[in-house]
Amino acid sequence: MGVKLLTARELAQLLSLSVETIWAYTREKKIPAITLGNRQYRYDPDEVMRVLNLNNQKSTPMIRESKGQYAPGPYTYEDYAALPEEPGYRYELIDGFLIKEPSPIVHHQRISRRLQRILEDYFASTRPRGEIFGAPLDVIFSQYSTVQPDILFIADTKQLADAKFIEIPPE
Numbered sequence: 001m002g003v004k005l006l007t008a009r010e011l012a013q014l015l016s017l018s019v020e021t022i023w024a025y026t027r028e029k030k031i032p033a034i035t036l037g038n039r040q041y042r043y044d045p046d047e048v049m050r051v052l053n054l055n056n057q058k059s060t061p062m063i064r065e066s067k068g069q070y071a072p073g074p075y076t077y078e079d080y081a082a083l084p085e086e087p088g089y090r091y092e093l094i095d096g097f098l099i100k101e102p103s104p105i106v107h108h109q110r111i112s113r114r115l116q117r118i119l120e121d122y123f124a125s126t127r128p129r130g131e132i133f134g135a136p137l138d139v140i141f142s143q144y145s146t147v148q149p150d151i152l153f154i155a156d157t158k159q160l161a162d163a164k165f166i167e168i169p170p171e
Contacts, residue, residue, distance in 0.1 A: 005042035
């Protein structure tokens, strides 16, 4: 049986690094990766460890991660809302944990835009009181959970009135 390939998230957890560090070092070809598609990689943990161990024998660490900019949570919506804009990244807040992800790629945005148009046409005839929204738009589930879904549907927009963000569960 073959080696189980890991995702960037699984490799980051194994190495106690952030996913951003794994992606950065993948792009810089400092760790071996198998390319599945545009910005989609899998990692052979044995190969990655072999490369890292070879490098450590040279006493020059290949992967270094600076101390995080944010202290461990739990974070609240107020903390999330106070974050500075960072080009190329977006944040979400899940159960008090701050999640930093790269911004979507062009292909993702094209598909999302097309799907939003299809859903708008569909709901215009089936549920005309509702409305489709696209990211970025904060959906606040609790003080400790805020996300920015690619697309969301609110069945009755009367509930939104003068809202700046969504505080009711989308459908």
